[in-house]
Amino acid sequence: MLEDKNQEKTSLAKLGEFGLINHLTKHFKMHHSSTVKGVGDDAAVISSSNKEIIITTDLLVEGVHFDLSYMPLKHLGYKAVMVNLSDVYAMNATAEQITVSIAVSNRFPLEAIEELYAGIQLACDTYKVDLIGGDTTSSTKGMLISITAIGSAKKEDIVYRNGAKPTDLIVVSGDLGGAYLGLQVLEREKQVFQVNPQSQPDLDNYTYIIERQLKPEARKDIPILLKELEVKPTSMIDISDGLSSEIMHICTQSKTGCKIYEDKLPLDPQVIATSEEFNMDSTMIALSGGEDYELLFTVSIDDYDKIKGNPNLSVIGHITEENEGMNLVTRANQEIELKAQGWNSLQE
Amino acid sequence: MLEDKNQEKTSLAKLGEFGLINHLTKHFKMHHSSTVKGVGDDAAVISSSNKEIIITTDLLVEGVHFDLSYMPLKHLGYKAVMVNLSDVYAMNATAEQITVSIAVSNRFPLEAIEELYAGIQLACDTYKVDLIGGDTTSSTKGMLISITAIGSAKKEDIVYRNGAKPTDLIVVSGDLGGAYLGLQVLEREKQVFQVNPQSQPDLDNYTYIIERQLKPEARKDIPILLKELEVKPTSMIDISDGLSSEIMHICTQSKTGCKIYEDKLPLDPQVIATSEEFNMDSTMIALSGGEDYELLFTVSIDDYDKIKGNPNLSVIGHITEENEGMNLVTRANQEIELKAQGWNSLQE
Incomplete structure (x- = not known):
């Protein structure tokens, strides 16, 4: 073309x-x-x-x-x-x-x-x-x-990656996993098209996640919102490689551990439905999907009242001492060690 | 390899x-x-x-x-x-x-x-x-x-490209054409090697021009020298595409013309000798060779006494009114219009 x-x-x-x-x-x-x-x-x-x-x-x-x-x-x-x-x-x-x-x-x-x-x-x-x-x-x-x-x-x-402290809350903007699932849908349609160029894709059920992949928006609004709320994060990073990989950067540079709660991960209904359709675990996608370009940051627990209930922000866990490790707490209340399964362009 | x-x-x-x-x-x-x-x-x-x-x-x-x-x-x-x-x-x-x-x-x-x-x-x-x-x-x-x-x-x-004025002197650091000729020598040796991998190239006669091509030095010293001499150029550009192309940028942006004198172009003896060997015109190479990473600048004629005789600097011409055009004055005292024959990476 x-x-x-x-x-x-x-x-x-x-x-x-x-x-x-x-x-x-x-x-x-x-x-x-x-x-x-x-x-x-x-x-x-x-x-x-x-x-x-x-x-x-x-x-x-x-x-x-x-x-x-x-x-x-x-x-x-x-x-x-x-x-x-x-x-x-x-x-x-x-x-x-x-x-x-x-x-x-x-x-x-x-x-x-x-x-x-x-x-x-x-x-x-x-x-x-x-x-x-x-x-x-x-x-x-x-x-x-x-x-x-x-x-x-x-x-x-200025907020760096290395300022997180034990008891700080871990906060993420928006929702997770959409961009990765949008990519899966687009890859599937490409394969269908290669087999049958006459096929007309019906993508109505995937508009949100495809837009997350093809037209992501950087969160210019979040630093402005935080300033209005009078909250200065103790650390911050953007989610390009996946939540798991990014929180590990924060913890490694801050010399801390963390607990992320599976039931707190913000997922759009389209992400949940499409995960099921693709027979994939939506938690794994939220942790490792990447390309969401949301902001991940930590705030002092004293700032909780300022951010709670804000529709742009989800508290998904908290920072711990370094020797406690970096863990996901599952819905069954089991702790699993986080792994950086972020997208590594050198392994392609 | x-x-x-x-x-x-x-x-x-x-x-x-x-x-x-x-x-x-x-x-x-x-x-x-x-x-x-x-x-x-x-x-x-x-x-x-x-x-x-x-x-x-x-x-x-x-x-x-x-x-x-x-x-x-x-x-x-x-x-x-x-x-x-x-x-x-x-x-x-x-x-x-x-x-x-x-x-x-x-x-x-x-x-x-x-x-x-x-x-x-x-x-x-x-x-x-x-x-x-x-x-x-x-x-x-x-x-x-x-x-x-x-x-x-x-x-x-800060010196921009657009400040040159008629009567300003045109000055260049170092010498010109070496990087281009070094490339010609390297290309020739590559072809010899492809025909006969056992051949031992003798590059003793080309050390300077090959170094100009393989290990150019940016002229950090020139802004320092000019400050010491208390000369602020009226315009400046670096020579990456060739003298001709660069002086045309200065003249176009400054809305002036120029006269460059062929007999003033600074050429290393190795450039002259290698030009003859390759049956190329050394003036054309100095004008269009590119990759010399020398600085080309204009100074007020009032600053002439401060720069004259400096071994790092050559006065090669002067700025004219726009309607006089951009010209090379040959050794035979003929005026030829300059053409931008600089290296254009999009035409490769």
Whole structure:
């Protein structure tokens, strides 16, 4: 579908590298006065107004992190930005700028890259971040996207992974496991399509979990909500590899243990129904699914009254002493040691 | 040579993504107090102490930007950092941090990635920059390196591309064309080797130009020198695509023309000798060769006395009114319009 066989499509070589960057970025609006100079010089310039600068970067590779047979390019552009903004919000910071570098093989015409950038632009406008630079080059195979996100925060507001203390409550935003199950549905439909290209998929029962996979939203709202609630987390991380892997990062860096309660894990009804359909354990999916881009954080038990009952937040457990280990407490009240079964892109 | 056939080599999958990042980065030293938090959280944290932040990013793709059959991995790591630092220096700024993301196919064992990081570490130590983050993932084919460099400068010290004025002098650091000719020599040796693997190349006559290609140095010293000389350039750019292409960027953004004098172009004797050997015009190579990572800048004519005779700097022409065009003045005193024949990675 994306092969450049259509003679009316514009080849990238015709436009050249500088032409392409100008063409793709000219409609982007700047949202922050801190963006002094964006695209068009050797480097971008940001004024920091005495805050700390937050920097994070992620690399997405076709065939490893995404499959263009069911991931529309516009969604891919949007998601690639989300993945990075999520890391900034996980520092309790505000995301303000991104750089975007792409490598694409000549199978992609200009119109495909425009679709990708339409998604990037939608993400920039929705989340109020400025595209300030990047690099565009050819690849010998496939597509690759490297994004760096830049944010800022007051020094005293930044939340690291290493501040959790025994008795702290473990809190997660939103619900878990949807993105992973959405991927399973899309993979199944791809296989059905390969066997019978005439089949019409009926995805009405999976709209939420497919959207979780194809168009995740980074939780910009959570640092804002926490500030309003006057709660500063003691530690925070975003859930990209799966709850289990992420809480283990917090515990390892904080030198603590934890107890996660199975019956507290927030699951959407579509996640429960689809788990059953796929004959999978929904708890395992919530623990190891990954790509939910929710925020996982710990708060002092003194803050419990401020967060309890908030529809955006679920208390799923608490931090323990390090020698108690990292455990899941099942519905049958058994303790099972957590294992990091998060998605490891190097094992693909 | 790099195929993972040796059973004693360590496969990347065995180490896993977090293990790999820790393994590769644990020996890196931090040089800047502005680096508050490096590798190991959702994002890195930098304190800005009221300076402007400079951000630049570059993507290097195997088979497009480098050929591992003659580019040792350690050199590749070093060069990948240089390419980015050069852009920071071209803003008249200090480079302080980098993030490094790599995608590698499973043909690379751990030892190969260690070599790459040894070059990155050497560059970090030599240039005093801190590795603060990145991403490590697999690719379906080949190797790809994405680096973002972060620097700082006082607002009033930053030099953009758009400040050149008619009568300003055009100045270049170092000499030109060596990196391109070094590549020609390496390509020739590769072809000789493919025909006769027993041949012993004699590269004694090409040591300088091969080093320009394989181990370029970013001109950290030039912004420092200019400060000592009390010269603030009116515009500046680094030479990655070739002198001709870069001076055209300055003129276009500054809305000026220029005159470059052929007899002023700084050429190393090895560049002249090798050009003759390859039957190439050394002026064309100096104008279009690229990858020299020298700095090209303009200064007010009032600053001429401060820079004249400096062995690091060559005055090669001057800025004119826009309607005079962008021209090369040949040794025969003919004016020829400059063309951007810089290396365009999208046309490969």
